Amino acid sequence: MNVCTNTIKDIARLAEVSHSTVSRALRNSPLVKAETAERIRRIVEEFGYRPSAIARSLATRRTKTIGVVVTTIADLFVAGVVTGIEDVASDHGYSVFLANSNADPDREVRVVASFEERRVDGVVVTASRVGALYLPMLSRMRVPIVLLNNQHPSEFAHSVMIENTAASREATRHLVELGHRRVAYLGDRYGQHCDTERFGGYRQALDVAGLPFLPQLVVHGDGRPASGRQAMARLLELAEPPTAVFCYDDMMALGALRQIHACGLRVPDDISVVGFDDLPIAEYTEPPLTTVRQPMRQMGHLAMQTLLLLLEGSESKHNIKVPGELIIRETTAPPNDRRQILKSA
Amino acid sequence: MNVCTNTIKDIARLAEVSHSTVSRALRNSPLVKAETAERIRRIVEEFGYRPSAIARSLATRRTKTIGVVVTTIADLFVAGVVTGIEDVASDHGYSVFLANSNADPDREVRVVASFEERRVDGVVVTASRVGALYLPMLSRMRVPIVLLNNQHPSEFAHSVMIENTAASREATRHLVELGHRRVAYLGDRYGQHCDTERFGGYRQALDVAGLPFLPQLVVHGDGRPASGRQAMARLLELAEPPTAVFCYDDMMALGALRQIHACGLRVPDDISVVGFDDLPIAEYTEPPLTTVRQPMRQMGHLAMQTLLLLLEGSESKHNIKVPGELIIRETTAPPNDRRQILKSA
DNA sequence: CTGAAAGCGCTTACAG
């Protein structure tokens, strides 16, 4: 018996009731007599009937579907967030459409079009490198949108954001308190709002400590290891290299570690490194990485919970700030005054 | 003007044609006069009308939607594969539903139910730790299914698989050729078919080299770094530890590296390590990891292309084998006979 | 080339 050919009318015929009654029974309507409902459910079970969400969506004008846009899912932060989103979506009967934009404007246009055509009930945009027209295009859809670690968090819509500034300040202060005076910032040139805030926290910590801001100690990558390695190489070529580096994310910290080791320097003896994210691999770098934990999965939960609230008609603005947590492992230590000597070895 | 309230009839009224004609114009039917079609398209554009994929799906009985099930998306291999799937799905007008099963039988049941109700046109199951009832449940759906690095690849359905046996044999042979005589296998107890095959390749390489198989050199983890570390610890506690370890995946290799370093041993001087996957981080472990590359994204492409073929009515069996590629980096070297001495230090 | 009509498989007021 081909499941896909069964319709509500087939079940109605078998149960000797109208299809309206079957519909009610399936939706647990109190309007249907208990024993009738029971009989219907037995038949539904026996024939493996699955009501069509398509037809239901057309009738109810709700698809119980959300769209999730990411730049790429092949990123442990993004994947963690999406896991969190899907967790609660699934618990509430929502299915999720996943779309990668690849930071490509053409694909962004297609993603928006497909989400509109599929009549998703809501959208979450995660840590995307969005084109200029993208967010306005999305907002035109007239469905709730939640941004996660994205630009325009407050002006534009509802959002879930890590407390970038406070967390970065704390991470930098950790380095300063260890005695570092030359602390570099390895940023992400595509990091948009998050990069601005993390850089801001770094600056604040320097100010509070009365340390001068040295522009030559600020370098940028693209968020990935190779670029972190290159940026680190530039720092190490400086006449007076930093004794510590605060990185925009763990992946670039990974590249930085590689470059430091490739130069024959040691972490944390010669140079301290701090990351951001606390990816599952952070505990397994060599040495284990001091970093700022973002509760990625929980942030995904919050984003979906916010969307759910909006879908239930909440009118308020939702701008959630999630605290980061500094996880001190083994890439940070007091500066070694002999570093210059070792380097020449 | 609320986009979502526009229907094909609104456009028909504005264009002064019947909604049938609008429908044809939008589907580029040759049945409609060029200038009429042009006028309709202008109006569609102007009002930002988006045809409802829901209504279209109901009428055509095709949703242009596929379901992708994974155990977890928070895994760089899985995420790479899903990226590949989405690439070609999107290019062909398909949207993808992503569902995490978390290897939880309850969720598996719900995923299958949701895919059935949403009338996905096809399904791909990626590297899942599937429950016993899962695949039969899916196959009951009567839509094409493609398995990727999954169990039952040939008996059950269409599949894309890495050449586990050949790749593992080559990886092990690499170690043997370096002179290793005590090569361990660090497997994944949930790796099912893939683990069996990788273990098989390891055994074959030993046999070919005339080396004895030593059961005490086979340990298992769960695929993640922490378990790799634990398994490595067991190997190092052996009276005669291995001089090389072939790991089921890069993540466990990461844990193994950590444990080796934590014991004060050096890689590759004291012990060689080989991974499997060539994740983006493999180049950035310390030292950079020798591993077997799986072309994850391309495997995703192949899976979706296979699904497309099946959706076009292909009747043949599709069982695609993808070769792995040994990438030699810096975790492998000839064995060091002084290893025992160093260990006691 | 165009339109009226039936149908896709549901939900839900309305009437009983």
Add this chain to the structure above:
DNA sequence: CTGAAAGCGCTTACAG
């Protein structure tokens, strides 16, 4: 508590 009917927004034979 139950059923007949209308409607959700499309597609597509059928007739012209």
